[in-house]
Amino acid sequence: MNCHNAREQITDMLAAGSVELTRELAGHVQSCAGCGAFYAQQAELFRAMDSALSAMANEPVPPSLLPKVRARMEERESRRGWFPNPMTAAATLAAVFLAVMFFPRVEKKALEKPVAALPTHILDRWEARRTGTIAAAAALTPRPRVSHAKANRAAGVKEVSPAPGVIVLVEERQAFARFVAELPDEREVALALTRPASALEDVPVEIALLQIESLELKPLEGTPGE
Amino acid sequence: MQELVLVQPGQSIGGTPTRELERSVEELPEKLRLVLLLSALQGYTLEEVSSMLGIPIGTVKSRLFFARKQLAEKLR
Numbered sequence: 001m002n003c004h005n006a007r008e009q010i011t012d013m014l015a016a017g018s019v020e021l022t023r024e025l026a027g028h029v030q031s032c033a034g035c036g037a038f039y040a041q042q043a044e045l046f047r048a049m050d051s052a053l054s055a056m057a058n059e060p061v062p063p064s065l066l067p068k069v070r071a072r073m074e075e076r077e078s079r080r081g082w083f084p085n086p087m088t089a090a091a092t093l094a095a096v097f098l099a100v101m102f103f104p105r106v107e108k109k110a111l112e113k114p115v116a117a118l119p120t121h122i123l124d125r126w127e128a129r130r131t132g133t134i135a136a137a138a139a140l141t142p143r144p145r146v147s148h149a150k151a152n153r154a155a156g157v158k159e160v161s162p163a164p165g166v167i168v169l170v171e172e173r174q175a176f177a178r179f180v181a182e183l184p185d186e187r188e189v190a191l192a193l194t195r196p197a198s199a200l201e202d203v204p205v206e207i208a209l210l211q212i213e214s215l216e217l218k219p220l221e222g223t224p225g226e
Numbered sequence: 227m228q229e230l231v232l233v234q235p236g237q238s239i240g241g242t243p244t245r246e247l248e249r250s251v252e253e254l255p256e257k258l259r260l261v262l263l264l265s266a267l268q269g270y271t272l273e274e275v276s277s278m279l280g281i282p283i284g285t286v287k288s289r290l291f292f293a294r295k296q297l298a299e300k301l302r
Contacts (some may be wrong), residue, residue: 014298016294042298045301198244216262
């Protein structure tokens, strides 16, 4: 064993925390004065290092430092309250990014296919008309013409549809508008139905309630009468 | 069990000033410094450090070895 290898082994042994030299290494240290001195020096260095590390761990904390440390820890804890870990923060940011990216596309797609939200009783009547059960439709109680948006604004109420809204498919919109146009005093509604829905959410859509008591439906030719 | 020695900041222990030791510890790579602080300073066992950091115990041993070796080279 040469001195270079012996000193490397001494350092590695002390760094690993071992206290006993191998037989070969012990023989070299005893026979070589230079390596013996190196071993004593390194052993003292590691002993001092370990003692100093232990002393650092047990060093008393100055009282003036405690409030600062406590405030810093509370600050970090409050920040962690929002995002407990980096994965949660990343997932939240990804969700926000996706929402920002895709929400305008959904809105645009909806505007490309103009639809109108109507109170359900109008569709009930339309469904009755479509299925030929005009008696049931006519029996529905007539209601005064009203704009829910205007009524809500006048009452200072946040604009929330009082009845569940329904969607008129774009391909059925023209037919539905023609049907409404035949009704007395409902041409404005028919005109509104032929127009695209407003792009602005806060612009009220004028929708009138339908009254179809005067509507007469005649059975189609060749079909059995009711 | 290592002997605990109370020292004052800047006091020399075995010819190694504590401030120099602190500075040398700070200069260690993050992975090595973390294992050294947990093991040598805080007194956690190798198994506890392995569990806390989620790394094999052999990795803890090797990191502690390289941390002590690099620290000794800085202080030499």
